[in-house]
Amino acid sequence: MRSKRNQILAVPYVVWMAVFVVVPLLLIVVYAFTTKDGSFTLANFSTMNQYLGVFGNSFFLALVATAICILLGYPLAYFLARSGHRMKGVAMMLIMLPMWMNFLLRTYSWMSLLEDTGLINRLLQSIRFFDLWNGIFGTNIEFFHMINTPGAVVLGMVYNFLPFMVLPIFSVIEKIDSRVIEAAQDLGANSRRVFQKVVFPLSLPGVLSGITMVFIPSVSTFVITKLLGGGMTMMLGDLIEMQFLGAAYNPHLGSAISLVMMIVVLICMAVMNRFGEGEEEAMLL
Numbered sequence: 001m002r003s004k005r006n007q008i009l010a011v012p013y014v015v016w017m018a019v020f021v022v023v024p025l026l027l028i029v030v031y032a033f034t035t036k037d038g039s040f041t042l043a044n045f046s047t048m049n050q051y052l053g054v055f056g057n058s059f060f061l062a063l064v065a066t067a068i069c070i071l072l073g074y075p076l077a078y079f080l081a082r083s084g085h086r087m088k089g090v091a092m093m094l095i096m097l098p099m100w101m102n103f104l105l106r107t108y109s110w111m112s113l114l115e116d117t118g119l120i121n122r123l124l125q126s127i128r129f130f131d132l133w134n135g136i137f138g139t140n141i142e143f144f145h146m147i148n149t150p151g152a153v154v155l156g157m158v159y160n161f162l163p164f165m166v167l168p169i170f171s172v173i174e175k176i177d178s179r180v181i182e183a184a185q186d187l188g189a190n191s192r193r194v195f196q197k198v199v200f201p202l203s204l205p206g207v208l209s210g211i212t213m214v215f216i217p218s219v220s221t222f223v224i225t226k227l228l229g230g231g232m233t234m235m236l237g238d239l240i241e242m243q244f245l246g247a248a249y250n251p252h253l254g255s256a257i258s259l260v261m262m263i264v265v266l267i268c269m270a271v272m273n274r275f276g277e278g279e280e281e282a283m284l285l
Contacts, residue, residue, distance in 0.1 A: 031255035044256035051239060051257070058235040061150060062218035065157035066165075069214045070207065072158070073165035077206075078199070080166075081173035095163050103160065107227045110156055114146040114228065121146075148230030156224040161217055165210035172206030173199065208272045216265055236261055 035041050048055075080091050098106055113119050121143040124130060134140055146152055176199065184194045222237030231238075236257065243254025 028255045028258055031252050032259045033256075034252060036252070044252050045260070047253055048257060048260065054234050054236060054239050057233070058219050058237075061154055061157070061233070061235065062215050065154050065161065065218045066211055066215045068154070068158050069162050069165040069210070073162055073210060074169055074203075074207065077166045077169035078173055078203075080170050081176075095166055098159075099163055104223065104227075106160060107156055107224055110152075110159065111147065111227055114152055114155075116143045116145060116147065118147070120144075147228065148232050150229070150233045152228040153225050153233050153235075156228040157214075157218045157221060160224065161214045164213035164217075168209040168213065169203060169206040172203050172209075176202050212269055212272060215268070219265065220261065 032044055033040055033042070035043070080088055083091070111118075115121070125143070130141060130143070180202075181194055181198060184198050189197065219235070220237045220240075221235065222241050225231075225233050225235050225238050240254050240257055240261075242248050243250045243257065
């Protein structure tokens with residue numbers, strides 16, 4: 001009886017997934033292997049050769065943003081996991097607070113900060129930093145050009161996706177049994193040794209989850225590149241948007257690019273999940 005009731009309750013979810021997930025994926029597959037007249041073709045995939053640079057640039061910038069998120073997020077997550085209850089509550093609120101605001105609003109705020117006449121450059125001018133810089137290096141600059149650069153795009157990705165790295169790592173480290181750490185200390189391991197042999201291996205599932213949650217939206221973003229990159233840094237998201245909404249309207253090519261990107265992302269996820277399972281099995285042994 002309960003099983004039948006659960007099946008009935010699951011019907012809206014199944015319908016939702018079918019209409020908004022399965023059907024769009026099937027349409028992408030159909031469009032990727034067809035032409036405008038509906039005939040089968042592989043030309044859409046061969047045409048992607050001219051966009052290999054965009055693929056390389058997208059994965060490179062996404063990897064850089066993910067690496068920076070790890071370097072910033074892991075120490076923060078570790079510190080929060082070892083902090084007191086009150087400190088955790090305040091810190092988690094500060095981490096989650098930007099996520100409660102609109103994504104576009106957060107990105108627009110960085111535009112006002114990074115512009116040539118933005119708040120950062122005006123602050124540096126007010127403290128006469130550029131006078132000191134020009135005196136030391138013999139230059140004649142009046143501002144740092146930060147907007148519409150790959151660095152600005154990476155900064156935007158790190159800012160928007162850093163919480164997705166911190167939260168899974170924090171949740172895993174917080175659940176590590178303190179008795180395991182105490183046992184390692186009783187066996188003579190110092191703090192560095194405990195971290196290397198106990199804490200870090202046990203936190204790898206959280207790290208891998210964070211990598212997945214940061215890398216996937218980073219490699220496919222287009223709003224950040226459009227606003228902070230000014231169209232100067234093209235990534236896969238921008239390329240796909242051009243095929244569906246831009247002047248170079250070609251939904252068949254856009255579907256092929258989307259399909260290849262999904263396959264590559266799924267392969268990366270499978271490799272990371274497999275690596276995580278291997279680490280867990282090694283720790284159990």
